[in-house]
Amino acid sequence: xxxxxxxxxxxxxxxxxxxxxxxxxxxxxxxxxxxxxxxxxxxxxxxxxxxxxxxxxxxxxxxxxxxxxxxxxxxxxxxxxxxxxxxxxxxxxxxxxxxxxxxxxxxxxxxxxxxxxxxxxxxxxxxxxxxxxxxxxxxxxxxxxxxxxxxxxxxxxxxxxxxxxxxxxxxxxxxxxxxxxxxxxxxxxxxxxxxxxxxxxxxxxxxxxxxxxxxxxxxxxxxxxxxxxxxxxxxxxxxxxxxxxxxxxxxxxxxxxxxxxxxxxxxxxxxxxxxxxxxxxxxxxxxxxxxxxxxxxxxxxxxxxxx
Amino acid sequence: xxxxxxxxxxxxxxxxxxxxxxxxxxxxxxxxxxxxxxxxxxxxxxxxxxxxxxxxxxxxxxxxxxxxxxxxxxxxxxxxxxxxxxxxxxxxxxxxxxxxxxxxxxxxxxxxxxxxxxxxxxxxxxxxxxxxxxxxxxxxxxxxxxxxxxxxxxxxxxxxxxxxxxxxxxxxxxxxxxxxxxxxxxxxxxxxxxxxxxxxxxxxxxxxxxxxxxxxxxxxxxxxxxxxxxxxxxxxxxxxxxxxxxxxxxxxxxxxxxxxxxxxxxxxxxxxxxxxxxxxxxxxxxxxxxxxxxxxxxxxxxxxxxxxxxxxxxxxxxxxxxxxxxxxxxxxxxxxxxxxxxxxxxxxxxxxxxxxxxxxxxxxxxxxxxxxxxxxxxxxxxxxx
Numbered sequence: 001x002x003x004x005x006x007x008x009x010x011x012x013x014x015x016x017x018x019x020x021x022x023x024x025x026x027x028x029x030x031x032x033x034x035x036x037x038x039x040x041x042x043x044x045x046x047x048x049x050x051x052x053x054x055x056x057x058x059x060x061x062x063x064x065x066x067x068x069x070x071x072x073x074x075x076x077x078x079x080x081x082x083x084x085x086x087x088x089x090x091x092x093x094x095x096x097x098x099x100x101x102x103x104x105x106x107x108x109x110x111x112x113x114x115x116x117x118x119x120x121x122x123x124x125x126x127x128x129x130x131x132x133x134x135x136x137x138x139x140x141x142x143x144x145x146x147x148x149x150x151x152x153x154x155x156x157x158x159x160x161x162x163x164x165x166x167x168x169x170x171x172x173x174x175x176x177x178x179x180x181x182x183x184x185x186x187x188x189x190x191x192x193x194x195x196x197x198x199x200x201x202x203x204x205x206x207x208x209x210x211x212x213x214x215x216x217x218x219x220x221x222x223x224x225x226x227x228x229x230x231x232x233x234x235x236x237x238x239x240x241x242x243x244x245x246x247x248x249x250x251x252x253x254x255x256x257x258x259x260x261x262x263x264x265x266x267x268x269x270x271x272x273x274x275x276x277x278x279x280x281x282x283x284x285x286x287x288x289x290x291x292x293x294x295x296x297x298x299x300x301x302x303x304x305x306x307x
Numbered sequence: 308x309x310x311x312x313x314x315x316x317x318x319x320x321x322x323x324x325x326x327x328x329x330x331x332x333x334x335x336x337x338x339x340x341x342x343x344x345x346x347x348x349x350x351x352x353x354x355x356x357x358x359x360x361x362x363x364x365x366x367x368x369x370x371x372x373x374x375x376x377x378x379x380x381x382x383x384x385x386x387x388x389x390x391x392x393x394x395x396x397x398x399x400x401x402x403x404x405x406x407x408x409x410x411x412x413x414x415x416x417x418x419x420x421x422x423x424x425x426x427x428x429x430x431x432x433x434x435x436x437x438x439x440x441x442x443x444x445x446x447x448x449x450x451x452x453x454x455x456x457x458x459x460x461x462x463x464x465x466x467x468x469x470x471x472x473x474x475x476x477x478x479x480x481x482x483x484x485x486x487x488x489x490x491x492x493x494x495x496x497x498x499x500x501x502x503x504x505x506x507x508x509x510x511x512x513x514x515x516x517x518x519x520x521x522x523x524x525x526x527x528x529x530x531x532x533x534x535x536x537x538x539x540x541x542x543x544x545x546x547x548x549x550x551x552x553x554x555x556x557x558x559x560x561x562x563x564x565x566x567x568x569x570x571x572x573x574x575x576x577x578x579x580x581x582x583x584x585x586x587x588x589x590x591x592x593x594x595x596x597x598x599x600x601x602x603x604x605x606x607x608x609x610x611x612x613x614x615x616x617x618x619x620x621x622x623x624x625x626x627x628x629x630x631x632x633x634x635x636x637x638x639x640x641x642x643x644x645x646x647x648x649x650x651x652x653x654x655x656x657x658x659x660x661x662x663x664x665x666x667x668x669x670x671x672x673x674x675x676x677x678x679x680x681x682x683x684x685x686x687x688x689x690x691x692x
Contacts, residue, residue: 024541027552057537062381073541073553078534080384081543081553082377083407089341089374093381094534096365097339097389101535122370272367280360288360 019046022056024076031070035229037188037214038068041135044191044212045071045106048198059102062091064116066142067216068108068135075106085116088123091130099273099292102131102202109136113169114149124178124207129271131201131208134171135188137216138253145219152255156223171211172264173248181206183265185251188214189237190261197263206271213240213259226256310334310503313362322495324488325350325392327459328418329358330495331466332390334503337416338364339389341378343371343397346430347486348420351392372397376404379415383408384542386508386533388470392418394486395428398437398444406445408479409567411542412521412529414508416469418482420489423674433486434674435597435648439655441481442626448564450571452578453481453626455596459493465623471506472578476570477528483625485648487598487677511538521563522549527570571627580623581632589618591690592636594657595646596622598677603646606683615687625653630660637661642690644668646683666690 017023023046032038049056056077063072065084072079082090087105095103105112112120112134123130139157140146147160150171154163175183182204186194194212201208213236215221217229226232236259244262251260270278277290314333322330329351332340340359342352352368359366365382369375372393379389393401398419408415421437423429437444441453452472456465466482473480511518511530520540523529529549532538545553546560571578586592591610595603600621610617620636622629633656637643642665645654654669661667670686672678 024552026550057539058535060534073543076539078384078539079541080381081541081545082380083403083544086373086377086404089369089378090381092367092369092374093339093341093378093383093389094385095381096367096378097382097387098385098533098535101385118370119374122374276365284360289363291363291365 019043022046022049022076024074027074030074032067033218033229035215035217035233036067037137037212037233038071038135040188040191041133041194041212041214042071042074044194045133045198047195048202051195052199052202054102054202058100059104060094061104061106062087062094063105064107064111066108066111066140068106069111069142071106085111085114086119087111088116088119088130088132092123092128095128095130096273104131104133106133107135108141109134109138109150110140110148113171117149121174121178124175124180124209126272127179127181127206127269129205129207129273131198131210133198133210133212135212135214136171137214137220139216139220141216141219145216145223152253154255155220157220158223168253170248170252171209172251175209176248176265179207179269180209180265181267181269182208184263185211185213185261187233187236187240187259187261188212189233190240193261200263200266204266206269213261308505308507310500310505311336312500315500315503316497317499318497320495320497321492322459323350323490323492324456324459324462324484325420325490326354327462327495328392328466328482328484329354330497331463332416332470333358333362334463334497334500335388335467335470336505337388337390337470338362339379339382339387340364340366340391341369341375341382341389342391343369343375343393345394345397347422347489348392348394348418350489351418351420372400373404376401376417377407380404380408380411380413383413383415384534388414388474390416390418392420394420394422395424395434395437396426398440402440402444405451405479406447406449407544409445409449409451410544412477412567413479414473414477415479416466416473416482417479418466418484421483421485429675431486432675433598433648433677435485435599436652436674438483438625438647438649438652441483448568450568451481451626452476452478452571452624453483454623455483455625456488457597457600457621458488459491459495462488463495463497467503467505474506474508476574477531478571483597485598519549520551521547523566523570527566527573575627578624578627579629579632581629582621582623584619585616586618586620586636586640588616589640590616591642591644591687592618592620592640593644593646593683594620594622594633594653596625596653599646599648602678602680603683606680606687609680609684610687615691617687622653628656628660633657633660634662634664637664640665642666642668644670644683644686644690646670646678648672648674648677
C-alpha cells in the first residue's frame with residue numbers, strides 16, 4: 001500500500017473519527033506497534049465511557065510505565081503518567097482525597113503485577129473503589145521483550161531465551177483471593193464483551209479488575225514464532241473459551257493453549273471508604289461526618305458471594 | 308489564609324517532637340496522610356490516625372513507603388494538602404517519588420525522623436546522615452527544600468512552614484528531624500487558628516481550553532488545577548512541555564529542568580533561614596542544625612566562659628544551602644566548624660562555600676548518641692592553634 005499524501009486530502013473530505021473527542025488527537029500517531037492489542041483495549045475503553053456515560057470531567061486515568069503505561073497520555077481526561085508499578089497507589093491517593101472522582105488505572109502486566117504486585121493485592125484487599133484494566137501481553141514490551149510474572153511456561157523471551165521455567169500468575173485467582181469486587185478476563189478481540197465488562201466495572205462500587213489478553217505483535221510474536229500480531233490476536237480469540245463464573249483455580253494460562261475468558265467475580269463488599277465510615281460512625285457517633293458519601297443510595301454492605 | 312480551626316489544638320502542651328509534627332500538619336490543613344510504620348517516626352502517623360476522623364482528614368496506612376510516597380502525590384492533585392512520614396530505610400524507598408513530585412511540581416511534605424544508618428542501622432537511635440540523600444537522593448538534577456527543627460516546638464512550627472513552602476513553590480518539602488528531637492518531650496505552644504498564616508495554592512482561573520499545566524508565571528511557578536475540575540490535563544514524569552506532553556529532546560529538557568532548578572535557586576534569598584549569633588567578632592563560628600545545634604550551644608557556652616570568641620550559625624533551612632552567608636562568614640572568621648551527626652555532609656557544603664578563605668573543620672559523629680560538648684570544645688581550641 002502506498003503511503004497517503006496528506007496534502008492531497010481536501011479538508012471537507014476528512015471524516016472525523018467518532019472517538020476523537022475522548023482522545024488527545026494532538027498526540028497521535030501513538031507509539032504502539034501495528035496489531036498491538038493495546039489499541040483495541042483503548043477502543044473498548046472509549047466505547048465503554050460512551051456507554052456508561054460518566055461525567056467525563058470526573059474521570060481520572062492513571063498509568064504506570066511501559067507500553068500500556070502510555071494509555072493515560074492519549075486519553076482526553078485528567079490523566080497521570082506516573083512511576084513504574086505505582087499507578088495503583090497514586091490512584092488510591094486521588095480517589096481517597098476526592099471520592100467524587102471515578103479513577104481508572106490502565107497499565108500493563110509487568111507494571112501492575114510484577115513491580116506493582118504488592119499494590120495490586122492490597123488495593124483489592126481494601127476494596128479500593130477503582131477500576132484496574134490490566135493489558136496482559138505476557139512480556140515486557142517497552143524494554144525489548146523480557147520474561148515477566150505472567151509469561152506462560154516454555155514461552156521464549158529475551159531473558160528466557162531457552163523458554164520460561166517460572167510459573168506465571170493466574171491473575172483472576174489472585175484477584176479473587178485478595179477480595180476484588182469484580183474480576184473479568186477477555187482477549188483484545190472480544191471488543192464487545194470487553195466493553196461491556198468495562199461498563200460493568202464503571203458501575204461497580206469497589207475494586208474491579210479486568211485482564212485483557214493482548215498480543216505483543218513485535219516481540220512476543222517474534223521470540224515465539226507466532227506469526228503476525230493479527231494472527232496472534234485471532235488465535236487468542238479463537239482459542240478462548242467463554243466460561244462465566246468459572247472456578248478461578250482453573251484459569252491458569254499455558255503457552256498456546258485455550259484461554260478461559262469471561263466474568264468470574266461480581267460481588268458486593270464494603271469499599272475502603274464504606275468500611276472507614278462505618279467504623280468511625282460506630283465509634284464517634286454524631287461527632288463523625290461520613291466522608292465522601294455519594295448522593296445516591298449506599299450499596300448493600302453484605303459480604304456477597306460469587307455472582 | 309488562616310488555619311482551619313478544626314485542626315488546631317490551641318493551648319500549651321507537653322508533646323514529643325513526633326506528636327508536635329502531627330499537630331503542625333493538622334494546623335497547616337493537611338487532610339490526607341499515607342504512611343508506613345517505621346521507628347522512630349511512627350508516632351507521627353499514630354497521632355494523625357487518632358486525630359483525623361474528627362477533623363475531616365483521610366489517613367491510610369499503605370503497604371510500603373513506595374505506595375505512601377506516591378499516594379500523597381495523587382492526593383495533592385485533588386487540591387488536598389498531603390504528607391507522609393518515615394525514617395532512614397523508608398526514606399531510601401521514597402526517593403523515586405521525591406523525583407516524581409519535583410517533576411510533576413506537586414506540593415507535598417515528607418518528614419524524615421533520621422536514625423543511624425546505613426541500612427537498618429540504629430532504628431531507635433538518632434542520626435543526621437541523610438542530609439545529602441535529602442539533597443541528591445532521587446536521580447536526575449533538581450533542587451529541594453529541607454528544614455531541620457531542633458525542638459518539639461519547632462517540629463510543630465516548621466511542619467507548617469514546610470506546607471507553606473511546598474504550596475508556594477510547588478515542590479516536595481522535607482522536614483529533616485531526628486530520633487532525639489522526635490522523641491524529646493517539651494512544652495509546645497499551639498496558637499489560635501487565626502494566628503496561623505497559611506499559603507494558599509496558586510490556581511489557574513482562566514479559559515479552560517487555554518490551560519497549559521506547565522506554563523509558568525513570571526515567578527517560574529505554573530498555576531495548578533485540581534483533578535475533576537474539567538481541565539482534562541495530562542501530567543507525566545517524562546520530560547514534558549508546557550502542555551504536559553512528553554517531548555524527548557535536549558531542548559525541552561533544558562527548558563524544563565532549568566526552570567525546576569531555577570524556581571528554587573532564584574528564589575533562594577526568600578527561602579534561606581538561619582539563626583546567627585555573635586558572628587561579627589568571632590574567631591571561630593560553629594555551623595550546626597537539628598539536635599546537634601543544641602549540643603553545640605552547650606560547647607559554645609563553655610568556650611565563651613573560657614574567653615574564646617565563638618559565633619554560631621544554626622541552619623533552619625538546610626536546602627537550599629545558604630551559600631552567600633557561609634562565604635560571608637568565611638571572610639571574617641578564622642575557622643568554620645561544622646557539628647553534625649555524620650562523617651561530613653553539610654561540612655562539605657561549608658568547605659565549598661568557604662572557598663579557602665578560612666579553616667573548615669568538622670566534629671563528626673556516627674550517630675546513635677549526640678555529640679559530647681567536650682569534643683566540640685576541643686575542636687574549637689584546635690581551630691585557634
